[in-house]
């Protein structure tokens with residue numbers, strides 16, 4: 101992913117949508133950023149591209165919400181201007197689902213924190229100029245977690261590996277090492293011990309965004325399948341002339357529509373100030389079920405062509421597989437929803 105693409109996207113005003121103008125954004129809200137994402141997916145943008153280009157969407161919100169002018173000037177403004185790339189590092193080799201158990205430590209030493217640990221699966225981490233990192237500044241459990249901005253070039257901070265993946269090929273994914281990294285206290289985001297709450301709050305938007313990825317690539321795959329079945333002839337007639345093919349396209353359409361409408365409704369409730377933590381989990385799940393089904397059917401309707409590298413539906417099919425895992429896996433989000441909706445013993 102060329103850095104120039106971040107600059108170009110910023111110049112078009114795309115990176116700043118959904119961030120207030122007071123922090124260098126373009127204004128607007130979640131519904132506006134959804135409109136941009138949908139338009140890009142409609143034109144064939146991959147889920148990997150959107151994850152890489154818009155990593156700012158998960159790296160910055162905590163900094164922007166902190167109201168800390170120094171952090172906003174050093175990281176938020178230049179990132180929204182396309183000059184810096186940021187990542188969010190929560191997941192560790194020991195596990196990603198149980199955020200409250202992270203082991204990366206940050207020990208206070210005068211005007212610095214000394215950070216030790218490892219993070220893995222970090223989107224854009226290979227290219228990142230700074231990483232909003234979840235660290236343990238206190239005791240066990242969620243109350244001991246803080247967010248700290250660790251910068252490229254700080255002694256002891258290393259990109260240990262660039263991880264190869266099934267899909268999302270244009271989006272780099274890093275394993276990051278922290279060995280006695282001295283990070284100024286000024287890089288603490290919000291209050292010490294508030295990291296878990298900040299992460300949980302921003303996860304709502306990340307899950308809605310991943311729902312948009314899911315139905316976005318599903319809608320695009322459906323459009324490609326519809327067009328292919330009009331062109332491709334078997335047994336002397338276009339594929340779409342078979343009722344079974346048309347019904348399949350309608351079923352794909354139905355699932356995309358349901359996912360899009362529900363996600364829009366949840367996003368609108370979030371923008372209106374309602375707490376939609378459980379509903380964001382349900383939206384992600386609904387959209388992922390749609391993308392798993394639709395992207396698979398789109399490959400099937402393309403026959404052998406659908407299995408070939410270079411056929412667009414093949415790329416969406418591979419990209420779709422990350423969506424039930426990243427940003428909270430289906431199992432973990434279902435359990436969270438069960439608690440929030442009162443389905444407990």
Ligand SMILES: Cc1cc2nc3c(=O)[nH]c(=O)nc-3n(C[C@H](O)[C@H](O)[C@H](O)COP(=O)(O)OP(=O)(O)OC[C@H]3O[C@@H](n4cnc5c(N)ncnc54)[C@H](O)[C@@H]3O)c2cc1C
Nearest residue numbers: 188189190191195196197221222223426427428429431432
């Ligand atoms: C391409 C990619 C990009 C990513 N980007 C980022 C990023 O930018 N920043 C970041 O911090 N993380 C990132 N992640 C990490 C991602 O959020 C985690 O992979 C995810 O949260 C799952 O954690 P895990 O992989 O450790 O799986 P585990 O937590 O080990 O879980 C393994 C499996 O067990 C299931 N499971 C776990 N606990 C339970 C339970 N109690 N009951 C039932 N089932 C359970 C899970 O659902 C999963 O299916 C990324 C991952 C990938 C692959």
